[in-house]
Amino acid sequence: MSPKTKEQYAKIREDRRELILKAALELFASQGISHTTIHQIAKKAGISKGLIYNYFTSKEELLEEIIKSSIEHLYAFFDPDHDGILTTEEMEYFIEQQIKMLKQNIDFWKFLYMLLVQPSAQKLVHQLQFEILASGMWKMIASYFRNHKFEDPELETWFFHSMLDGVYMNYVFNAEKYPIDRMKELIIQRYCKP
Amino acid sequence: MSPKTKEQYAKIREDRRELILKAALELFASQGISHTTIHQIAKKAGISKGLIYNYFTSKEELLEEIIKSSIEHLYAFFDPDHDGILTTEEMEYFIEQQIKMLKQNIDFWKFLYMLLVQPSAQKLVHQLQFEILASGMWKMIASYFRNHKFEDPELETWFFHSMLDGVYMNYVFNAEKYPIDRMKELIIQRYCKP
Amino acid sequence: MSPKTKEQYAKIREDRRELILKAALELFASQGISHTTIHQIAKKAGISKGLIYNYFTSKEELLEEIIKSSIEHLYAFFDPDHDGILTTEEMEYFIEQQIKMLKQNIDFWKFLYMLLVQPSAQKLVHQLQFEILASGMWKMIASYFRNHKFEDPELETWFFHSMLDGVYMNYVFNAEKYPIDRMKELIIQRYCKP
Amino acid sequence: MSPKTKEQYAKIREDRRELILKAALELFASQGISHTTIHQIAKKAGISKGLIYNYFTSKEELLEEIIKSSIEHLYAFFDPDHDGILTTEEMEYFIEQQIKMLKQNIDFWKFLYMLLVQPSAQKLVHQLQFEILASGMWKMIASYFRNHKFEDPELETWFFHSMLDGVYMNYVFNAEKYPIDRMKELIIQRYCKP
């Protein structure tokens, strides 16, 4: 009955925003981006079509906001906030964590690979790749390979990322068949047990 | 003066068909499947909208025909018609050839990765994966790993395929930056120079 | 200021629905079903093309809904809710009423005869005929003829219906020339004045 | 081998023309006029689409030619070339013949009723009705009723025609169920056995 405070309104807005983003991500992942309509997103979020435009100016912007939120998500995912030298145990833990999160966020990863492949999102994707390249994770992996005497550590880092991409993508789009756990062991074996 | 012969008509039809498939593949690869209109395909092929429907009953069918043609393409790509044991030299040649063809058919590969990620094409993709699994290439690689005393040859085959997927995909969607030639050397080094 | 209530929306929807059905029936009757475009219906109803799809999923469904509504219309028309024995006065009244309604609903009857003749609607039409056969009117007429000592009451009912069909159809498609009032008198004379 | 004479060409043209008209009539009757394509007609007639335009300038004209041919057909049907007074036996024979021809030309009659109901053909239909009104048959029936002391012979003629229309139409669009033979007996009974 009492009028809500500004903070309460702000919280409601933020919650609702997240709700929409979540609904959109799920639908994008399961149906593809262009096959998902604003109507479906609204229905899934339990709100009206019109209200979505109260939070995002267009479908385009909604997509961009999911991407932004994904980038932040990825930072948390990739950047273990580790500044020093990675031990083999830490590397093992890092791989374990990544695959654990992969399994828990299949929708998110499906969406990312969709994006990677979507020509209309190429600019965003390149921006994203640039950020990853510049991020702590890339450097961390590169220095791990340097410290472990890999011949061409930078190339090895490309290889490692590409390989993970291939594994992750095959897993998220073929989850039942893919031997993700044995694959994890193989990767750990190969990179952390010298 | 006289009407065209059956053979002449058949040739025209086959040529036109190929023309349309080619135009469609290029546009699908550069713009994404659902962002490509029949109108654009017709324009690119230098024909009228209506004519496309003289060759394919729907956009859906056009897509399926590209996929079918791609599967045949892939067989040529994957199945080196090699029945005996693969030597390390042959394996090296095989990798060289694959990457050469990858560089020459970027559109085709972009299209394939788009498909892999397109929920509406999942059934076709799974069918495709099944065929590859059952194909000579998979077995050939697996027996190569078996002969070269890899610990778990079957898992190694999954790894090898996933890794190649990751490399190929990163290359085709980021062709300028990706160090594909050095990557090729690394892969050959790792799998063919024991 | 406040959003519309559920009831308000329901009323708008129902009104709009009727508006569209009415516009469509008029155009179908005056131009034929397949010569009538969605665009024309929208224009006649004073709304946009798109809105029609907010109420009916396709032109096909719109047609079906008009048919359904016509069937209900017909029941009211045919079934005088008379359970007992029809006197000659009641029969006369019944014929008078039918022809009065015929004159008031020419579009509706044109549409029905169009349907009867439309191969793509044959299934619906047969269903419709079945319902009429099973309806009170058919039985009522049959028992009238039985009570009035017609030789073969069932055949007489077929004759009566066929004859009415012929009269109605000729009238609605040739309204200016057809002597409908004198025809009514003749029918009454023949069937109600023994 | 030898060049055909002008007469032979003329005969071929005439035959082919009839072939096209026949194929078109069958398809119009079974699918409806606007659901029948030139392509289908060509296929059914065993010729190419283009050739149809060698005989008729448009689909419209093809339709008109079928109607013209139908009118001639109808004259043969309706006008027993009887100038004198119709005896009851002759009337009976006339009805028998009509229904016999009806049963043999269901497609033709379906087509006629389609036309009657097709707003775009109304002008043609009215022309047709006018010709029938002016034709020998109408007068012959009218004078039969005059001679047999019907109260209002002209109205009776309208009634008779309408009734026959209703019977014919119900029969051709519901041929399996309709008791056409018993109906014929009833009509003969009523009009020829005083």
Added chain:
DNA sequence: CATGAATGAGTATTCATTCAT
């Protein structure tokens, strides 16, 4: 004459977006 490839105007349908309430 005969063919069927080719055209393009016309139609149904979808869906992001707006807006009155």
Added chain:
DNA sequence: CATGAATGAATACTCATTCAT
């Protein structure tokens, strides 16, 4: 703030008609 009715530009698809050979 919230709703969903309403709009219209965009898109797939059809088909009568033309025309080079």
